Amino acid sequence: MSATAAPSQAHAIGCSHCEDDAPAPTGARIRGWVTAIAAALVLVACALGFFALFPAWVNPLFIVAAIVGIIFPAQRALQALRRGSLDINALMVIAVAGAVAIGEYEEAAMVVSLFAAAQWLEAQSLERARKAIGRLLDAAPAEVLIRDAAGAGDRRIGIDAVAPGAVMIIRPGEKLALDGIVRSGRSDVNQAPITGESLPVEKAEGDEVFAGTINGHGVLTVAVTRRRADTTLARIVHLVESAQTQRAPVQQFIDRFAAWYTPSVVILAALVVALPVLVFAQP
Known part of the structure; x- marks a missing residue:
């Protein structure tokens, strides 16, 4: 689905806020490759260290793995700093930088690779939700064939212009644009995009049909019952x-805890470094 098509389809089915906020790609594939490269470098470095092969390569490989793995956490940390807050990503960047500074290259690479893997899993779940929304956006047409009440014939109009009570003509193989009640005709309707039913459902006069479903072999005349929204x-x-943006109670608690914990740890670490020098004149 193209970037230009997504907003128009969102508008067509009633997702008004999607017009300005269409689901954006999460970058899960790129994150996956970056995480895989960092993990592969860690495994190679560990293997070389274990078998005592090319020992001079071990630490450089760990350093490169740490740099590769910290790319996306560093981006998130920078975004958090621009908002005036410190989050777990900032703490991870500080921890990795500190580990590298004191020569603990293996620990730095291990920790950041696991953290990058966790963020990749999160991006994967968001990507699945984004694709699910994209499939739903493609489920309903943007235009509908309406029977003119004045007897002027059938005409296609935009879905926004259709009001409850209008009569839609659904030809074989067409998707339904709006919810409604069958006024005349008989056909089997594939409701899998909406209800998940594996078999088409027979529809006749008086039955309810839904936007996004697919008409079968017959022609249906449907009275619209709901506007697109x-x-x-x-x-x-x-x-x-809503499910994509909501967080579980445990996640909400962790976010609130991290808002206080991360700055506290940074301040405490700075005091541990600075106090011996400033108060006790120790190096």
Whole structure:
């Protein structure tokens, strides 16, 4: 799905805020490659150290692994600093820099590789949610064939212009643009995009149909019951987006804890370094 198509489709199904905030790529694939490179470097360095092969390469490999693994945490730490806060990413950057400074290259590479792997898993879950929203955005057409109440024939109009009570004509193989009640006709409708049902459902006069479903062999005349913003499909998109942005109670607690813990640790570490020099004149 192209970047230009996503906002228009979001508008079509009723996801009004998606027009300005379409689901953006999470970069999970790039994170995966970076994490894999860092992990591979760590494994190679550990193997060389264990078998005493090319010992001069071991520490440089650990250093390169630490640099590669810290790329994305450093970006997040910089973003947090711009917001005026210190988060776990900033603490990780400080820890890795400190480990490298005192010569603990293996520890620095190990820790940052595990941390990068955890962030890659998080990006993977967000990527799946983004793709799910993209599939939902593609589920409903942007136009609908409407039967003119004045008898002027059938015409296609934009989905925004369709009000409840209008009569849609759904031809074989077409997707339904809006929710409605079948007024006439009989057909099997594939509701898998909405309900997950594996088999098409027979629809006849008086049955309810949903936006995003696919008509089968017959022609249906459907009276619209909901505007685009109120369709079942629009509500599903909203629920998926809400699930993507919400955090579990444990995550919320960790975020609140980290907001105090991270600055406290940084300040305490600075005091441990500075006090002996300033108060006791020790090197």
